[in-house]
Amino acid sequence: MASIVCARGLTKRYAGVTALDGVDLDLPAGRVGLVGANGAGKTTLFRLLLGLSRPDAGTVEVCGMAVSDDPAGVRSRIGYMPEHDCLPLDQSAADVVATFGELGGLPVRAARQRASEVLDLVGLDEARFRPVGGFSTGMRQRTKLAQAIVADPRLVLLDEPTAGLDPSGREEMLTLVDRLGSFGIAVVLATHLLDDVARVCDHVVMLDAGRLVTDAPTTSLLHQTGAVTVDVGPTGAVALAAALVARGLDVTTSDVGTIEVTVPGETELDIVRDVVADLGLPLHKLTNRLTSLDDVFAREAPPR
């Protein structure tokens, strides 16, 4: 798959701080998760991709164009959704999105038409003529996403798109992000919520203190751990855990009513099945437990 972003030796320093330190990247044109703690260099990387800041060393290409050669040209191919509030509060969502469509180079009529389309797409069709100032956080996030894609960019940079959203709003936003890939729009999703990345991204980039620690497909990072997660409901979990321990298995209970059982082989897995059946418990879920991105991040970027 062709790279949508290609960086070599990318370095950016601010007074006394190295925000990015010789980063090499080859991001495929899919959904890429950019993961890192606060200060890891995510926003600096976005600034460099947008051509709003010049690297102290190294080069970066976006959509096959060198950012240093034509930053404005590169920006015409990128959509950007900042983390913070950034919308004109006294304008309607339709006006805001149409305006940013025009600023992205769309003719007036096309901008208004596409604003209507993308607001439909993000679920704001009925609210598009209301002032943004009266919107909830979720609606503002969706408006921000709409303005990012209105000019049909090849790449969209999303900075913490689920920040401040309730669980259902977060799920809707992740669904939208997931769908962007099917529209042919490459996505770089910056977040510190590893679950979001595991949920929608095909590729993961981890930054830690300006250093690249991981740049790999998501699936290659999530391995089987030799444990299974069993969900028999919170009331049955205690009895099941006790019975499995009595049969000599290593059991860990979680605070959400599931238990994790180490199963080195098929024999132990059969024991789990039989104990659940013997106790007459409802088996809601029995899955192999994979390593989480949290595990990967903790291993690759241990706390200092």
Next chain:
Amino acid sequence: MSDPGRAGAVYDRGYRPYDGPLGGRPAARFALYRTSLRRAVGLRRPWRQKVAPAVLLAIAVIPAVINVGIGYVTRDTPAEGFEFITYREYVGVSSALLLFVALVGPDIVCPDRRQRVLPLIFARPLTGADYVLAKVGAIFTCVFAFSFLPQVVLFVGQMLVSDGALDYLGRHAAVLWQVPLAAAALALFYAVLGVAAASLTGRRMVAAATLLGITLVTSSVAGIIVETGSGGGAGHPAALLDLLSLPLQVRDLVFLGRLHEDSSLSGVTGGGAMAAACYLAVVAAGLAVMLHRYRSVEA
């Protein structure tokens, strides 16, 4: 009843890629100019935002209407030819123009900084210079229009009430270039000062007070120095400090080719050239301030 906090579910209506023409930086710059101009004159905004430009235009046209009315009433009388206001005086005669810039300049600039819209704008194919050009251009267009349109009313009205329209046109042909040039000089000066003051803060009231304060304080200080330095007689170079009258000195240079005898620079050697140089220096300084303010924006 629907929940007002939610706009509804996300439906799968698909996505249609855009395959039409896509403008680059010039199109983005013009779009920003158009958006700013629309905002300045209150289009697509609540009626309250339309009041200021409408009132300004009404105020600006009143002298023209009075002048034409006098011309009509006094035609074929000994008082014929009386001028309530001249074309030269009409450029910049109304302080409502400055008040308009103090209100509207911050309104199209400050919210971008205060509401943190700038990172979104600069994530488009635009530079700081494009932003400055678009914002100054929008205010320039408003002020120029509000200066020029009343002059058109005055000219056409006077021509119609005169004995011979063609004769009037011939006698006043010079104003056809003097008025737009002088109005443009005034509009550029006000637009640069207004946007520069607004670029310094995210608060509209502070920006408006800054602009009015700068112009009124420099005018008062210059007036005191001129009065004490010249002994109430001839002009004084300190009049160059007066930002309120500086564009009017340039206006006089356009209309008369020299400073007016009532000017507080009148009698100062090279006063006209100094006024023109100061005008250019103030405009250049204002542009430099703006370019510096929008040189770098946080993403």
